[in-house]
Amino acid sequence: xxxxxxxxxxxxxxxxxxxxxxxxxxxxIAAVFDFFVSVEAEFSRFxxxxxxxxxxxxxxxxxxxxxxxxxxxxKNMYRLTDGFFNPLVSVAKLGYGHSxxxxxxxxxxGSVNTDFHAxxxxxxxxxxxxxxxxxxxxxAKGWAVDRASDMLRMYGYDDFFVNAGGDIYASGTxxxxxRGWVIGIENPFTQEIFTSLxxxxxxxxxxxxxxxxxxxxxxKRHHIVNPKTSENENSIVSVTLISPDCAKCDGFxxxxxxxxxxxxxxxxxxxxxxxxxxxxxxxxxxxxWLWEKYDLDFPETVAY
Numbered sequence: 252x253x254x255x256x257x258x259x260x261x262x263x264x265x266x267x268x269x270x271x272x273x274x275x276x277x278x279x280i281a282a283v284f285d286f287f288v289s290v291e292a293e294f295s296r297f298x299x300x301x302x303x304x305x306x307x308x309x310x311x312x313x314x315x316x317x318x319x320x321x322x323x324x325x326k327n328m329y330r331l332t333d334g335f336f337n338p339l340v341s342v343a344k345l346g347y348g349h350s351x352x353x354x355x356x357x358x359x360x361g362s363v364n365t366d367f368h369a370x371x372x373x374x375x376x377x378x379x380x381x382x383x384x385x386x387x388x389x390x391a392k393g394w395a396v397d398r399a400s401d402m403l404r405m406y407g408y409d410d411f412f413v414n415a416g417g418d419i420y421a422s423g424t425x426x427x428x429x430r431g432w433v434i435g436i437e438n439p440f441t442q443e444i445f446t447s448l449x450x451x452x453x454x455x456x457x458x459x460x461x462x463x464x465x466x467x468x469x470x471k472r473h474h475i476v477n478p479k480t481s482e483n484e485n486s487i488v489s490v491t492l493i494s495p496d497c498a499k500c501d502g503f504x505x506x507x508x509x510x511x512x513x514x515x516x517x518x519x520x521x522x523x524x525x526x527x528x529x530x531x532x533x534x535x536x537x538x539x540w541l542w543e544k545y546d547l548d549f550p551e552t553v554a555y
Contacts (some may be wrong), residue, residue: 252270252271252272253268253270253425253426254268254269254270254271254276254277254280255267255268255269256277256281257283258284258287258290258553260284260288260305260415261287261291261295261308261329261391261415261416262288262415263392263415263417264414264416265284265413265414265415265416266285266412266414267281267283267403267411267412267413267414268285268400268412268425268553269404269410269411269412269413270408270410270411270419270423270424270425270426271410271536272410273278273407273408275471276408278346279334279406279408280403280468282310283372283399283402283413286395286398286399286402287395287399287415290391290395291479293317293318294318294321294387294391295317296384296386297454298416298472300327301493302315302326303318303385303386303387303419304410304463304550306377306379306385306494307384310379310381310383311373311376311377311379312374312376312379313398314376314495315375315378316375317398318377319375319385320376320513321390321391321394322370322372322385322500322548323379324394324498325387325390325392325502326367326370326501327500328390328498328503329330329380329504331503331505332502332503332510332518332524334366334367334478335479335505335506335507335509335510335518336389336476336478336502336503336505336506336509337365337367337383337389337390337478338367338384338385338386338387338389339363339364339365339366339367339370339383339385339386339392339478340465340476340477340481342488346457348419358523360380361409363382363384363481364380364381364382364383365382365478365481365529366380366383369383370383370385379479380469382534389438389475389501389502389505390498390501390502390505392415392416392418392497392501393415393418393456393497393498393499393500393501393502394415394498394501396413396415396418396420396453396454396482396497396498397418397420397497397498398497399413399420399460400413400420400422402489404422408422409422410423410424410425411423412425413430417453417456417457418454418456418497418500418501419434419450419497420453420454421450421451421452421453421454422451422452423433423451423452423454424451424488429450431449431450431452432446432448432449432450432451433445433448433449433450434448434450435447436448436491437457437489437527438529439488439489440488441476441550442530442546444550446547448545448547449545450493450545452495453493453494453495454493454496454497454499454500455491455492455493455497455500455503456491456492456493456497456500456504457489457490457492457497457504458475458489458490458491458504458505458508459488459489459499460483460485460487460488460489460508474506474544475509477508477509478509479509484508484509485526485531486512486530486531487507487508487515487528487529487531488529488531489528489529490507490508490527490528490529491504491526491527491528492507492519492524492525492526493524493525493526493541494522494523494524494525494546498532499507499522499524500524501526503518503519503522504526506518507528508509508517515528515536516528516536516538519538520538520539524538525538525540525541525544526538526541527541533538
């Protein structure tokens with residue numbers, strides 16, 4: 252039997268599906284959604300009372316164990332990507348200071364300190380330097396999908412699917428397909444599904460510049476900020492990555508977006524991932540073993 256529910260949280264739609272004959276499954280899915288609610292309450296930069304907002308406002312705060320965990324995951328991602336992932340970037344400086352649905356895009360003045368090494372942790376206390384504000388938007392959804400998957404495993408489920416706005420973990424099978432879960436891949440130029448892959452016991456995530464974008468003073472902006480320039484890079488339209496961990500997929504997609512062209516595939520392959528990139532000129536680039544592992548047949552280029 253398939254249990255499935257979708258709710259709007261974390262600024263997106265979250266879908267949880269579980270294949271089970273356990274009559275307690277509905278209640279357990281509800282408990283996982285409660286977890287996502289608590290993540291939003293703690294880490295939302297749009298809520299003044301969130302732990303994240305309070306730390307950013309006062310520059311020093313006592314935080315929870317999972318706050319420290321997410322900070323640690325972010326620091327590791329910062330190290331692995333040579334700084335191309337950095338939660339100290341300011342999307343607000345480029346106009347994204349309020350919830351996207353509000354449509355109120357106004358640039359914010361002021362200096363931004365992106366020295367992640369300067370963020371201090373002593374026990375359960377985190378201290379930021381002047382000009383620093385944390386934003387876990389580049390990795391929190393993927394991290395939350397991983398933790399939600401851990402909860403479902405703890406309940407004894409092997410066959411389930413967690414999707415937080417394209418940050419996905421697929422475990423086991425979907426009940427009708429022994430190989431796993433079928434994931435549709437969107438073409439960023441047409442926004443239609445152009446191919447699919449079968450995922451089992453793996454995560455997949457996509458970052459894109461064509462959905463959350465806006466315009467200020469006739470200049471187009473999007474939500475992926477290069478921490479080394481504090482600007483948007485536009486050579487890539489979307490990046491999709493596959494690995495065992497959704498947080499890893501989530502963080503590395505932003506890193507690839509911001510890295511130089513010569514680094515794109517190296518970053519992906521040297522960190523044990525598979526994936527593909529749509530460039531702004533219509534090229535489709537993909538890792539060496541992607542088609543073999545996931546039975547895909549991508550064209551070399553997609554021109555529009």
